[in-house]
Amino acid sequence: MSLYLEAQNHDSTFSLYKRKTVCNIVYDDKGSSLDSIVAYLLADDINLTTGVQPNVRIYNGEKALDTCILIGNLNSEFIQFFLNDTLENDFIRQRESYFKGVRASNYIIAGTDTRGTAYGVFSLSEEIGINPWCWWTDVLVQKQDSITIIQPDYYSKEPSITYRGIFLNDEDWGLQPWAAKTFEKETGDIGPKTYAKIFELLLRLKANTIWPAMHPSTKAFFHYSDNPKMAEQYHILIGSSHAEPMLRNNVDEWDSSLGRFDYKTNKETVFNYWEQRVKQAQNIEGIYTMGMRGIHDSGMEGVKTIKEGAEVLNSVISDQRMLLSKYHTDTIANIPQAFTVYKEVLKLYDYGIELPEDITIVWTDDNYGYIRRLSDLEEQQRAGGAGVYYHISYWGRPHDYLWLSTTPPYLIAEEMLKAYQMNARKMWILNVGDIKPAAYDIQLFMDMAYNPKSFFEDGYTKEHQSNFFKKIFGEKIGDEITKIKDTYYHLAYERKPEYMGWSQTEPTTQVNATAYNPYNFGDEVQHRLAAYNQLASRSDNLFKIIPNNLKDAYFQMVHYSVKGAMFMNQKQLYRDLAEKYNKAGRLEAYHYKNKSIASYDSIVALTNQFNTEISNGKWNGIMSMSPRNLPVFQKPTIDLIEASDFDIGGYQIEGNHNEGTIMPTFYKGFNDSYYIDVFLKNEGQLTWSLKHVPRYLKVSKKSGVLNSNRKDYSERIWLEIDWSITNKSILKKDSFILRLGDRKIPISIKKSEYSDVDCKECFFEKNGFAVAYASSFKDATIANGLAWNVLDGLGYSGKVVQAGSFNKSPLDSISIEQNHPKLSYTFYTETIDTSKIIIAALPTHPLTKHHKVRIGVQWDNTPVQIVNFETYGRSNEWKENVLRNLAIREVPVAIKAKGKHQLNIYMIDEGVALDFIYLKTSNTDTPYSLLEETNFFNK
Structure with missing residues (x-):
């Protein structure tokens, strides 16, 4: 198979591989260590796709090279000699960008800086068929008979987010034992060999930052001297988690002999502990976590009040910056620093600490994918900017999710695009746990961090996932995988x-x-x-x-x-x-x-x-x-009680936990089907049958025999109405007989009809529920420059309606009916009683410190009621919201007449994302899963 890498308006051609001959790779002897690393990795990549290993060598000053790939810095003498071009200053000033082009039969890959060069090299690897996950997920490569590059000069964009990377966390159950026992036995831990493969992956994903693993199972990153050396060689920035100031790993490095990790009572020891690391890391490219928490993921020690904590934190940050100034030659404003407002730190920040303007505020999600807060308009002006620390894996309350990667791509996209719009563009860090099996979610996050703009297009998130799998498995299989993953x-x-x-x-x-x-x-x-x-x-x-x-x-x-x-x-x-x-x-x-x-x-x-x-x-x-x-x-332990009932069998009608005699109501036009279970209670045989079944009642089976010897323990009988053969007595109650052995049980049938009601937009009450999905609104208005936006892929319904856009103040809660964007729904009821509206939304948090999570709810012409989905701290309500991935509010409403009723929902706070609405008119249980809409227009 021959591969041609083409672009429109091509002006140059380069033969990378032809007739079993592959080009040489030459890198600059004055370049960085990463130039050499990526040159050899590129050679390995070419070998994977061609079967021939290119020769890699250092540039030795020769004036003529032919059919070589030249790798180096855009401003180096080596590249400039062969490029012989004057490039635009705007491009040269870009961070982590690269140029690709053909000059005098050579293919040049040149970066505006070292990482830019690496990204350029790995972009070529992708173009010849090497997936970034080739090693980490064993994506095998299709062999090529020839590879020809035909393209014009290419200038990459600058990455949208400055610092983009991952946090290796909760590694105790996968990454660490695998490294220790399988991949890096010589270290017996996550060491330089493992980190080299992780750093390579990051560069292939156009990322640049690592928060190293830091659990008790793993030695601190700096414990192995080759770890920071490896990061230096790969030009990966070293950071540390929200709980690990100044590139320290408190869990492994703070010894009990040092006393309490308390800046009030043990200041000198803590200060010296930080100073040792800052001195050690002064020549390392790093991002310093500022501030202080407890030894691990806990609150600051030695303080009893928020005021006291804020005062200590001010002293801590001042002393930390003094250390940075002492050991770094760069000005303090140019040294990357991050202040992560995680858990209780948010309260200290809100109290009013003296946070220098050049420190980046890193906002966090609630550990379950919903960002707790973002910068308001004033905070967005800070010189240090803002970032986001986001989880797709977590250890903690109310429950871990460390096993399978299940965070929906649509949620990641919605939350991170919201962050981007709110100018959180300095740092995006993803808690990936053990990396596996989270490959696609990591790819998505890093692609968004590099360039989020395409994701604002309708349908692009789904397209991105589809393209990811199609590149690996081909068009047809990749399309089916996307459907499987969406359902998953x-x-x-x-x-x-x-x-x-x-x-x-x-x-x-x-x-x-x-x-x-x-x-x-x-x-x-x-x-x-x-x-x-x-x-x-x-x-x-x-x-x-x-x-x-x-x-x-x-x-x-x-x-x-x-x-x-x-x-x-x-x-x-x-x-x-x-x-x-x-x-x-x-x-x-x-x-x-x-x-x-x-x-x-x-x-x-x-x-x-x-x-x-x-x-x-x-x-x-x-x-x-x-x-x-x-x-x-754990393996389930299930203790069952022996039967005390001497009956051979029993039955259960849908909607009844015990034996009952009334079927749920059948509604014309809705194709309702309900079931009756017949079952054995004891060993033996039971004959059952349905007798005197009305002609219009379709049943899946009219008789049968249950036999425990054959393991026929139960039978489910489905019933529905053939409305085409019912007569004018449609609403008349009917019945049939269920026979269980010698027992005769009369079962009542109830029927109802809405089909003659002239209400195409209505949601009809059925068996105590009327159900509308938020995206099925009758009307949506725009006001104050704000509109309701439909987002695909989210919520129980698979499509939510979000209040937007962003970067505005919340609307008032007074003149709601006149000045607020509105969603309208029409319900049709058969009940006259006090009922309740149940509104379900994504469990999001207030957009900024000025926002809440409010909507206005109006039933018919009654006054608007303010509903707030906001939760506080780690309350029981928040825990329930996390576990069911839903926020719910109930609003009592009076239904004074049968027929049409209007529900209006008014926007107050941006970011609220509505999922579905129930009008509940009975005291029956509410389902956990989502009911189907009770309308005709989506049937």
Whole structure:
């Protein structure tokens, strides 16, 4: 296969590989260490795609070179001699940018600085088919018969975010044991060999910053002298987490013999501890975390009040800056410094500490993907700018999510684009945990940090994900992977696999029953199980047809996560069914107990496959199925009670937890179907049948036999109405007989009709609920330069309506009806009573310190009620919002007449993102999962 790298209006051609001959690579002898590193890495990349290893050498001053790739700094004598061009000053002044072009039969890659050169080299690697994740996910490369570059001069853009990188965190369960026991046995830890591969990945992703691993399982980054040397060679900036000031690792480096980590009572020791590191790192390119917290992820020691904490923090920052000035030749304003307002530090910042203008404020998410706050207009003027520290992996309350990467790309895009619009453009750091299996989310984050502008286009986030997988697996398979991943993210958005135990941590609680209802709403448990089974089946089918040389990559990036999520859901939901059915006396409880345990065993086998079978054991130890050994990961313990009921069988009608005699109401035009379960309570045989079934009632089966010897423990009978053959007595109550052995149970049928109502935009009340998705508004108005924006891919409904744009003050809460953008919905009710509106939104936080998370809600012509979704600290409400990925508010409303009613929702605070709306008119349970809309126009 021949590869031609083309662009329009080409003016030059370069033959990289032809007739088994490959070009040489020449780099500047006066260049940086990274020039040499990327030159040899490029040679390896070319070898992967051609089978021929290029010769790499240092430039020795010769005046004529032919058919070589020349690598160096744009301003070097070496590059300038062959380039012989005058480039625009605007480009030359750009950070981390690169030029690519053909001159005198040579291909020149030249950066405005060292990292710019590296980015240029790796951009060529990508163009010839080397994926940035080639090593980390074993993406094998397609061989080429020839490679010809045809392109005009290329000038890259400057990266949009200054410092872009990752935080290696919670590495105890994957990265550290893998490095220690498999990849870097000579160190027995995450050492220079491992960091070299991480730094290479960062450069391939056009990133530049590392916050090193810092848990107790890992020695401090500076413990191994070759670690900082490796960072220096790769020109990666070293930073440290929000809890690790001055490039220190307190967990490993603060010895108890040093006393308390307390700047009030042990100032001299703490100061000397910092001074040692600043002196050691004075020639290292770093970003200094300023301020002080506790030893690890805890509040500052030795202070009792916010006022006292702020005073100590002012003293700390002043002394830290004195150290930087003492050991660095650059001016203090030019030394990168970050102040991360994480957890309790936000309160200290708000109290009013004296934070120098040149220090970058790094805002944080709430550890679960929702940014806690961003800069207001005044803060945006700070010389140090602002940044964001964001999580796609987390250890802590209310529950960890360290196992599978499930943060939806659409949420990452929504939050980080919001940050970009609010001028948080100095530093973006992503907490990636163990790196695997988060490849795509990391790629997305770094691509956005490099150039977010394309992501503002409608549909681009989805296109980006699709392109990522198509480049690796080809057009057809890549398209199917994108669909699989979209469904995977959507299911996990409703409840992450790690949260399926309905347990919490810090303090750790035991596994509880889930909130999915197996007795109502079409059986939420079976709906979720079926969705995961279908998803995993698609992944299984795709795995079978994927070429053998790409199966390992697919397993790491897609298949393990999909199957692992399915098995975890099965384990917990089958456990639910075992316990709930056991209480109902259903014999099949024992069947589901066995299925729950089998699902656990499947996770064990799947994880063993990851660690020992794929890629010939290359990743042994990288994947743990039970990070921190939390209860949700453990083998299920299910204690069942022997049946005390002497009946051979029983039944259950949808909507009834016990035996009942009334079906839910069928509504004409909605194609409703409801079920009756018949089941065994004891060993034996049960004959069942439906008698006197009305002609218009369609049933999936009218009779059957349950037999425990055949393991036929239950049968689900689906019922729906064929409205085409009903007569004028449509609203008349009807019934039929359910026979269970000798028992005869009359079952009532209720019917209702809205089809003659002239209301195309209405959401109709059905069995106690009227359901509207926020994006299905009848009307949306614009006011005060603000509008409601529909965002795809988010929320339970898959499409939310967000209050925007940004960088404005919140609207007032007085003249709401006249001056605020409005969303309108029409509901049609059959109930006259006091009911409630349930409004669900993304669990976002106030945009700035001036904002809240408010909307105005108006039912018919009643006064507007102010609703605020804001949560505080780590309250129980915030924890629940995190675990269910939803914020909910209820508004009581009076329904004074049957028929049409108007719901208006008014904008007050930017950033509020509405998901769905329920009008609830009964005292029945509210489902955990999302109900279908009760309208006709989307049918």
